Amino acid sequence: MHAAPPVAPxxxxxxxxxxxxxxxxEEKRAELIDGRIVYQGMPGPVHGRTQAGVIALVRGAYDRRPGGAERPGGWWISMEVDMEIGGLGCRPDVLGWRRDKHPTMPEPDRRGIVTAAPDWICEVLSPTTAHVDMGDKRLGYHRAGVAHYWLADPHNGTLTVLRWTPEGYLIALVVGRGDKVHAAPFDAVEIDAGGLFGDDMEEPPPSNEPTAP
Structure with a gap:
């Protein structure tokens, strides 16, 4: 009687x-999240408009050298940068580094990716990948020490502002369309939350006073 051959594990x-x-x-829009490759869907108009809205409201006042009250500056703002941080291979929708920590904007290494963890990241949620942004990415960004994490949800019209603590991210603020807020780390200037989602800003009422010649 012959013994059965060993079964390989x-x-x-x-x-x-x-x-x-x-x-x-790059056109496949993949990220490396928690040891697995995750493919993002191609961004639609709603996603793109929200991403542009975040850039518009943040970059104008902050992406410059430190300045005055209305344009405080002090940040490098960018978008969709290939990064290796906190065990992730990721491409955040919008991100920024503080200039007092980085005198020059962080540059990619020889592989073409940036390893300097941002001080702020904003992800625009989409139905197919929201669970990743709120789950494994959130854990990875916390491991990397990203101090401020925003989640902009254009489908529900909400912005969730998270703040780093040793135990995990703490929800500091949740706002929606129509709210005007001071949201850290960009709390020096009031922002209209609707503008983050590309909502048309109200035009000032026309003046009835005669114009000077």
């Missing part, structure tokens, strides 16, 4: 690496 699937992620064509 099942192979553990190899976890993708940063190099595997970088080898994926």
């Amino acid at each position: 099942p192979r553990t699937p190899r976890r993708p690496t940063i190099e595997d992620w970088l080898a994926i064509p």
Whole structure:
């Protein structure tokens, strides 16, 4: 009677690496999240308009050298930068670094990715990937020490502002369309939350006073 041949133990699937992620064509919009490749859908008009709204309301006042009350400056603001932070290979929708910590804007390394953790990240939520932004990405950004994390939800018209604490992110503020707020870290200037979602800003009423010749 012959003994049965030994059964080989099942192979553990190899976890993708940063190099595997970088080898994926950029147009496939992949990220490396918690050891797995996650593909983002192509952004639609609502996503793009929200991303542009965040840039418009933040960059004008802050993406410059430190200045006055209406244009406080002090930040480098960018968008969709390939990064390796907190164990993630990611491409945040909008992000920023404080100039007092980074005299020059962080540059990609020889691989083409930035490793300097931002001081602020804003992700625009979409129905297919919101669970990643609110879950594994949130954990990774916390590990990386990202001090401020915004979640802009254009479908529900809300902005959630998270603040880093040793135990995890703390919800500091939740606002919606129609709210005018001071949201950290950009709390020096009041913002209209509707503007984040590309809502048309109200025009000032026309003046009845005669114009000077």
